[in-house]
Amino acid sequence: MAYNGPTHRRQGIYWHGHWTPIEYPLLSSNYSYKVRDFVVEATLTETYQAQTNVERNVSYLFEIPPEASVTGFSAQIGDTRIEAIVDEKEEANAKYEEAKAAGVQAWKLDKVQEEVFEISLGNIAPNSSIMTRVTYAHLISSDTIEDSVRLTIPCGLAPHAGRPGPATYPTAPTGTAAVTITVGIHVNSTRILGLNCLSHQATINYGFSDNSFKSLSPAEMNKKFKDWKAYVEFKSKEFLRGNFVLVWAVQSMDAGRCVFEPLHPPIDGQAETTAFALTLVSNVMLDPEEHEYIFLVDRSGSMSGSRLQMAKDVVEMMLANLPTKKRSSFNIYGFNTAAKSILPNGRSVGYDKKNVFAAINRLNTWDAWGGTDINSALTTVFNQRDAAKPRCSVVVITDGLDWGVTAAMQTIQKHATAAAEQGKLLRVFVMGLGDDVSRGMCEALVRSGSGATAYISDSWMQDSDHCELKAWTMINSINRAPIRVRFIGWGMTPAESPPQASGKNMASRPRPDQSQLGPAAKGDNVPPPEAIQQAPLPGTMFWAVRSHWYAIIDGTYNTPKVKIEYEIPGGIINTIEIRHGDNSPGRLVHSLAARALIQVLEDKAISITNAGQKYENEAEIVRLGKTYSLASTQTSFVATMAGVGTQAKITSNAPPGGRTRLSSVxxxxxxxxxxxxxxxxxxxxxxxxxxxxxxxxxxxxxxxxxxxxxxxxxxxxxxxxxxxxxxxxxxxxxxxxxxxxxxxxxxxxxxxxxxxxxxxxxxxxxxxxxxxxxxxxxxxxxxxxxxxxxxxxxxxxxxxxxxxxxxxxxxxxxxxxxxxxxxxxxxxxxxxxxxxxxxxxxxxxxxxxxxxxxxxxxxxxxxxxxxxxxxx
Structure with missing residues (x-):
């Protein structure tokens, strides 16, 4: 949340009384990232100053990568520091409100959207410093280029259409180090290639994954230099105006990889489980077949200027290079609050040079204006597509500033499922434009539509070569087959090994009876989970490029390999085996796996109408959130000075190592x-x-x-x-x-x-x-x-x-x-x-x-x- 852009950004701490950003300037933001192969551990630390003589209740929003798991939250206000605990959302709200009403300081962290969280601070003392620390983890994203990865560090929060709330204003002053970003990269004994910062002028150092090289002589640096390590450092006197983006390549990064982790330390009342994180990349190309290509181009007001021009260039570049198959067709829609085809009769036309030339001429007359309604646009496109075509690929090109993601996901799922039932393939791909693109929205759309994403930063908007590169990566994604995984054997024998247990999750678990749905906290009244909890479930397709699969297993380890049985178009069944990689006891992979399980349940929630099933689904989210300390739609971090959470008292002149422990020392x-x-x-x-x-x-x-x-x-x-x-x-x-x-x-x-x-x-x-x-x-x-x-x-x-x-x-x-x-x-x-x-x-x-x-x-x-x- 470290960047200050236009005045309509929601930035800084806000007083609840009038939701105005008064007298709480942001002093600094520090992002510390550690990347091990494709696993990312991150800490965001931000410091504010309460420049007021009045005790107040305040809040602010911050952004993390959409696939990340928030695993820890602490706040230090004045001489008090507290580590929050995770509780069911209603329980957390009750504890927070009770503390506020009693005049007790309180802290709470809530999930707002896929990548946006809100921190609420109750009864903040006058003239005190406010330091918050959030830890999160995720697996790194693919850049859709072979053996390439992309790390996006969200350094701010963009305006989102449809988000209720007041206009907001920058509140943060500049300073000598308003923003500090460090990224240590360590891959598994292979060389890091082409490390670049696409968004800012950062310092890049190869051979080390931290700043230890700064104290070494050239001879010492040469002795300790490692090809598989790199360190990136960036400091700014001003708050940023966009995301911080790194890309690099690693040989064989696209090869299947699997890490596993015995749980440590153990969780009270939980089985001694092992967690797995598996990555798979589709390298199977689709056979040529009749195809309808639909471009859905955002032309809302936020797309004006270079973004709309880049969108036009991407469409033109892709239309010049898509696979040609007799009777294939294409269409181009523009959308803001509604979608309309660029073609005279609104229907797709044959994919030939004449039709493409005419369509591009019309496209180049577009301008940008109005708001955004992605769900309405997708509904129009799906209803008007040529249902007779065996394949349809919808390419959404947007700056991703619409909060109506849930309804859009429902629309995609509905139409993709209907097409699959007829033996047809309907997929959604997204090209995200700009530094403040909502990756949460983009990833959610392609997750529902078995597609892939690609992104173009603001700094690359004028680069035609970069435009061509991204267009080609999107074309390659469309051409890759969405392989269907039938079964994953994780190399463990599950406890009490029920037949066909793999991935069933709640399917074979008894539902709680009415006596279990009483006053007990949600999440405490569900049966124990299956021995194997897996996400996604078998039978789910790969994404078009890289997909991540997770499992938490209660059982006995028996082989160092994971076995994947998958099906490619045409009904051909294949099997591959991947050896397990890193084995480090801890909680990180468990957190990632639990987050993936929660994601499946949250996606499922949008289509549940039965009250009992809805309760059961929410209760399972709560169980996972509380067990593995994760924020979700149903769980929040909360702490109060009344005894909720882990507290420490820090005297005004004492360093962390010499603090007063609740006045006991x-x-x-x-x-x-x-x-x-x-x-x-x-x-x-x-x-x-x-x-x-x-x-x-x-x-x-x-x-x-x-x-x-x-x-x-x-x-x-x-x-x-x-x-x-x-x-x-x-x-x-x-x-x-x-x-x-x-x-x-x-x-x-x-x-x-x-x-x-x-x-x-x-x-x-x-x-x-x-x-x-x-x-x-x-x-x-x-x-x-x-x-x-x-x-x-x-x-x-x-x-x-x-x-x-x-x-x-x-x-x-x-x-x-x-x-x-x-x-x-x-x-x-x-x-x-x-x-x-x-x-x-x-x-x-x-x-x-x-x-x-x-x-x-x-x-x-x-x-x-x-x-x-x-x-x-």
């Missing part, structure tokens, strides 16, 4: 911090850490008893995470002097040994001990110092030792959180001391200010957390 004064620094670094310079400083470090910082049960939830560190885990504080009365007794609690030997090895004075850990305990059995031992730390400038030789010690402590913190979350009572004091050591070292040992130290800490901890998946 009062912070030390400045004098104690300086005593800590003086002792630590005067001795570190001589590589000695023998001073006794417990009273200095923790003077006035004894751990106070926590409030009575239920135990409070905390998030020890402010960091981006997917599927953020909650940790419970111990309920015993403990102080800093109890560290030894707490460390001796029962637990695994590695945890006890690690806590015992912590320096009681400084909170540091010997890197050799960390390597022996935390990274035992891992090739290479302790990883190289995180890029965020190693890139820091050194002032003397001892700083390198400080960096290694800081990195060792951060690895231990990640080890506590990721591998021993259930033992937080055992490591809480050790973790607190380690955080204190890290933040004090960064601030006073390496000379960082408080804000920068917190950023380095969070970035390094995120990197350390990634290594924990291999720790046993």
């Amino acid at each position: 009062p912070q030390g004064d400045t004098a104690s911090d300086l005593n800590f620094v003086h002792a630590q670094f005067s001795v570190t310079a001589q590589m000695k850490l023998e001073m006794t400083m417990r009273n200095q470090v923790f003077r006035g910082e004894s751990l106070l008893p926590l409030p009575p049960s239920p135990p409070l939830k905390i998030t020890p560190l402010e960091m981006p995470r997917i599927g953020a885990m909650s940790l419970s504080l111990p309920l015993n009365d403990a102080s800093s002097s109890d560290a030894d007794s707490i460390a001796s609690n029962d637990g695994e030997d590695d945890l006890s040994d690690l806590i015992a090895a912590q320096d009681a004075t400084t909170g540091a850990f010997d890197p050799a001990v960390v390597e022996r305990i935390v990274f035992r059995g891992i090739a290479g031992g302790i990883p190289a110092v995180a890029a965020a730390i190693s890139a820091l400038e050194v002032r003397d030789d001892d700083d390198d030792d400080v960096k290694r010690q800081v990195w060792a402590a951060i690895c231990v913190i990640a080890f506590f959180e990721r591998r021993h979350a259930e033992d937080s009572g055992e490591w809480f004091v050790a973790n607190f001391k380690a955080e204190k050591f890290v933040m004090t070292s960064l601030r006073f040992g390496l000379g960082l200010d408080e804000g920068r130290a917190g950023e380095v800490f969070a970035e390094a901890l995120d990197e350390a957390g990634g290594f924990m998946v291999g720790v046993v």
